[in-house]
Amino acid sequence: MIKILVISLTLSLHLFLIVTATDIRINWLQNYYYSSDRVLTLWGSLEVEDIEILAAYNDSRLIVFKQSWSNGNLSNTDWMFFNMFLGSFIYYFHIHIDELNKELGHKGAFTTQCMAICPSSTDNPAGYAFKIAVEGEDLVHLNVTEGVWVAGDYPQSEAVQKHLQNDTVTLVSIENMLKNQCHAMATTYSTAGKEALSRKIQPQVYITEKVEKAETEVICMATGFYPKPINVSFWKENIMEDVMSTVTLPNGDGTYQITVLTITNSIESVYCRVEHSSFKEPLIVHLDKRHQMSRGLGIYISVASVVGLACLLKYYKSRRRYTSMAGTTMERLSLRRIDGRA
Known part of the structure; x- marks a missing residue:
């Protein structure tokens, strides 16, 4: 399941190109609700600072543009490919979600979340983050600076942390996604949304x-x-x-x-x-x-x-x-x- 999340983020963020930009922060949150009758519902959003740029829903399986500049510098063909990938990802995630259910010992419905955060500036190493939560409680998060997984407060956190720490493939994939693809996304939107992001109103x-x-x-x-x-x-x-x-x-x-x-x-x-x-x-x-x-x-x-x-x-x-x-x-x-x- 964890690898599925990583593959989803890695492939989706890979679509964006690097351009010059000012320093901003990207927040990419995916939510998965798994009902007791094995029905999976996905919804997620991507934010630049506090502005929601994209949204994705399980029912339509389409990316929704929330801003006039949400498409960045991508063509319609690029976004069509991304929507096709999203539908495929949901299908395979549904197959593998049972593994998460068994590993965490959940009975009935539950929600899991995956969050990736990165800055557009490479001078801010502390700005990178990757977290996984279950039912709103921190399961594990990645210390990007040291390259180690840290257990949260969830009952199964330590077991998942040990499993991920021994999975070097997943670790490398996430680090690559944050420092390359996610960073590329941040720099793209810092340029595409420059006017909106630079707006300041005093309280x-x-x-x-x-x-x-x-x-x-x-x-x-x-x-x-x-x-x-x-x-x-x-x-x-x-x-x-x-x-x-x-x-x-x-x-x-x-x-x-x-x-x-x-x-x-x-x-x-x-x-x-x-x-x-x-x-x-x-x-x-x-x-x-x-x-x-x-x-x-x-x-x-x-x-x-x-x-x-x-x-x-x-x-x-x-x-x-x-x-x-x-x-x-x-x-x-x-x-x-x-x-x-x-």
Whole structure:
């Protein structure tokens, strides 16, 4: 099964040509849902930074272009070949999926994911990654720098790690795919999507407080920004505070928003720090009357953000244990379970 995943990625990425480009990151995620009655469903996507470029679905067995520049420099014939390969791959994957089912001891339906990440710049060796997950939990990942497999937290992770470590053919194939074909894809799209990728919109930042007994909830919201990566944190007297944060959510106009909350005993010297590629320097917003969130702003915040923040606050208070989330929206790399189908 693992080899099937590798062959799929290697052949698909091989279609792209190398061109000059600025440094970007490619994320290629494939999801496989295997039902209890042996029905396989595939869906996947390819993203350049936060922009979805391609999508693939099991039902149509066709590549869907998500951007006007998604075809890169490939001809219609190239894409026809790729679609033919995708159909063939799904057929053979269906044959071999039973091996994965037996090896991991799964009974009933389950989902597995495979993610490949690479930068367009060869000067960033730490930017390469290859991960495999089952039911949203890390099964194994490849330490590309050292060329070794690392077990995750899944019950069968160690067994799979040992198996893959002894499979030099698979290891070489993945390393070649990441550093050659995947890199070629990244450089191709960094040129084809140069205009979209270079777009930068500064966030609007608002800060407000809510006093509850001896504690004060302080909320910082950044909205209307692009691109998606952003880091919002709370500080007090030059010390970073523990926070809870919603995920970065899309607005209806192609921009994004994020809301971060902290609880403090004193609001004196508390400020929100926002780091975004549209800023030359981090933006500092202090908690004072000039920057407090107006009542009318609540209309602008999406329902998803409000619900997400309410859930975070409930969890935050019930645990009474603060977990720092600062910086995770900028750098964290993880595989999460995808419950819905494309």
